[in-house]
Amino acid sequence: MTADRDGGQERRALIVGASRGLGLGIVARLLERDWHVTATVRRPSAALTDVAARAARLRIVTDLDIDDDAAVAALWSSLKAEAPFDMVFVVAGVATQAGTPAGQMPRDVAGRVFQTNAISPIRFAETFRKRVAPGGLIVLMTSKLGSVSLNQGGGWSSYRASKAALNTLARSFAGQYATADWGVVLMHPGWVRTDLGGRRATLDVETSVRGMVAVLEGRLDQGPKDGCAFLDYQGQTVPW
Numbered sequence: 001m002t003a004d005r006d007g008g009q010e011r012r013a014l015i016v017g018a019s020r021g022l023g024l025g026i027v028a029r030l031l032e033r034d035w036h037v038t039a040t041v042r043r044p045s046a047a048l049t050d051v052a053a054r055a056a057r058l059r060i061v062t063d064l065d066i067d068d069d070a071a072v073a074a075l076w077s078s079l080k081a082e083a084p085f086d087m088v089f090v091v092a093g094v095a096t097q098a099g100t101p102a103g104q105m106p107r108d109v110a111g112r113v114f115q116t117n118a119i120s121p122i123r124f125a126e127t128f129r130k131r132v133a134p135g136g137l138i139v140l141m142t143s144k145l146g147s148v149s150l151n152q153g154g155g156w157s158s159y160r161a162s163k164a165a166l167n168t169l170a171r172s173f174a175g176q177y178a179t180a181d182w183g184v185v186l187m188h189p190g191w192v193r194t195d196l197g198g199r200r201a202t203l204d205v206e207t208s209v210r211g212m213v214a215v216l217e218g219r220l221d222q223g224p225k226d227g228c229a230f231l232d233y234q235g236q237t238v239p240w
Ligand SMILES: NC(=O)c1ccc[n+]([C@@H]2O[C@H](COP(=O)([O-])OP(=O)(O)OC[C@H]3O[C@@H](n4cnc5c(N)ncnc54)[C@H](OP(=O)(O)O)[C@@H]3O)[C@@H](O)[C@H]2O)c1
Pocket: 016, 017, 018, 019, 020, 021, 022, 023, 041, 042, 043, 064, 065, 066, 067, 091, 092, 093, 094, 116, 141, 142, 143, 144, 188, 189, 190, 191, 192, 193, 194, 195, 196, 197, 198, 201
């Protein structure tokens, strides 16, 4: 945290993948909660620019594709002299050809889904772990669909597997840095009406992001916890 003008404490967040959907909603909710937010996008987002026009505490960084190591390194360099973040939240994700069974999907498409949903978030966490404040959180957006034990009916198989891979990589990452003074959270936002979630989803963005932010602020208030938590937007633990 950094001291504000009145001597209080202000929280700082880095939100990765904020052009639309849940990332955009998380930025808006954190600003309502008086956080200072740095939000990244691949290309300019009119919706995020609109939020920035109304919020002095929002800084937008463009040209950040999480699959691009050089872009991630450039972001790290541009932020390394600043105060650390209380929360680094990698929201970006894809569900390309989610309806195609994994065994029938072109290899390169399946590979890209795994890169973006599993490998890139962990690489981002590895790069940015030294930019997390003591007692802070690295949060990775996963899905209940990534739960192996809850997978009864299949469907969205490559997406599911990519999120299951992310979950396992996040547990390994948390174990690798077990003595760190920050924590790791895998977050399931619920089934939310976004481009990815579709129109039939049960939740609106506002309900999901209000829940997630409340859960994460509560977690920050409690202080660091060991291991890797797998939580939903209501704070319930999701089975692995
Ligand atoms: N909606 C749901 O029901 C639901 C449920 C469970 C989990 N999730 C997860 O929640 C996260 C956000 O999903 P959403 O529903 O908000 O989907 P969305 O509306 O489709 O938004 C996806 C976001 O990810 C960004 N993104 C994709 N690939 C990227 C890359 N390589 N580098 C940087 N940014 C990238 C997109 O940026 P561009 O605008 O540049 O494409 C966009 O901001 C995803 O990880 C998703 O798997 C969603």
